[in-house]
Amino acid sequence: MPKAYVFTRYGGPETEALVDLDRPSAGPGQLVVAVRAAGVNPVDWKQRTGYRRPGGPARELPAVFGNEVSGVVEETGEGVTGFAVGDEVFGNPVAGGYAQYAVLPVTTTAHKPAGLSFTDAATLPVAAATAYDGVRQLGLPSGATLLITGAGGGVGVAAVQLARAAGLRVVGVASEAKKDLVESLSAVHVPSGPELAERVRAAAPGDVDAVFDLVGGEVLEAAATLLTDRTKLITGADRETVARLGGAPVARARTAAVLDAVAALAVGGELKPYVTRTFPLELAAEALRTVEEGHARGKVVIEVAE
Incomplete structure (x- = not known):
């Protein structure tokens, strides 16, 4: 039977397991994809603790980890057009992607360009798309200064690159261990921590025109003090705090058009996925711990053997 990495109840790492699951079937407007790679993101372990996006459905347990995948179409559901068995695709799974098979809705699935590897494509639906949506939401003019917290993580690395491509001056907050990475992206590095x-x-020196927060909590609160216009304060990490501070969460588009756009940027060289570690599905626990413990530089990806 196909393998999948799941959490069996809400809680900590002790709830996780690699299990056998029946191969899923495609419903109307859906695709079954043989997964080749799955991106690892902070939201994955947060969902294990009980977090869900406002308005999002509750997960059925056991729940498969993962929110972004790439792979090959194995089955198309009723009403699907534009996709066929054998197509190479990437997108957001309906219910998890750390698995040999995943179900994807066509509304958040795009064709993988030939010039993009499965591993790189698996970093785009959550990390790169969040960065893309956030930079567009801020709408800063060329030459403006953008502060990005969590600049050394998967979303942060993408956001720095997209902001620089848009002509923005970028100040990136990250640990000392990620200084070289942040500076290699042509951003000014500022170490995280008090003050x-x-x-x-x-x-x-000079004004910070906007803040793109990817950490939340005290870091978000400190960054907000640098702004006079709180409408230019957005977060991908802490909805409650940003609302109290007068800012807003990243407004996610969640469309295939955004996936096409970030893929084109990756193929064109304006957006490098920066995959720094890969793990086989059998070591999904180790991949998730790398992200959950804050040690990841750039993106971590689980690669699934054919």
Whole structure:
């Protein structure tokens, strides 16, 4: 039977297991994909603790981890057009992607360009698309200064690149261990930790025009003090705090058109996925711990053997 990495109840890592599951079937408007790669994101372990997107459905348990995959179409559901068995695709699964098979809705699935590997494509539906949506939401003019917290993680690395491609000056907050990575992306690095606002002012004199937060909590609160216009404060990590501070969450488009756009940027060289570690499905627990413990530089991807 096909393998999948799941959580059997809400809680910590002790709830996780690699199990056998029946191969899923495609419903109307859906595809069954033989997964070749699955991106690992903080939202994956957060869902294990009980988090769900506002308005999102509750997960059936056991629940498969993962929110972005690439692979090959094995089956098409009723009413599907534009996709056929054998097509190479990437997108957001309906209910998990750390598995040998996943179900994808056609509304959030795109064709994988030939010039993009399965591993790189699996980093785009969550990390790169979130970065793309956030940078567009801020709508800053060329030359403006954007502060990005969590700049060394998967979304952060993509956001720095997209902001730089848009002509923005970028200040990236990340740990000292990720300084070289942040600076390699042509951003000004500021180490995370207490007295963040003071260090940002020292490292990048002048006004900060917007903040793209990917950490939340105290980091988000400190970054907000650098802004006079809180409408230019967005987060992909902490909806409650950003609402209290007068900002907004990243407005996710969640469309195939966005996936096509970020794939084109990746193929064109404006967006490098920065996959720094890969793991086989059998070591999904190790992949998830790397992200959950905050040690990931760039993107972590699970590769699924054919």
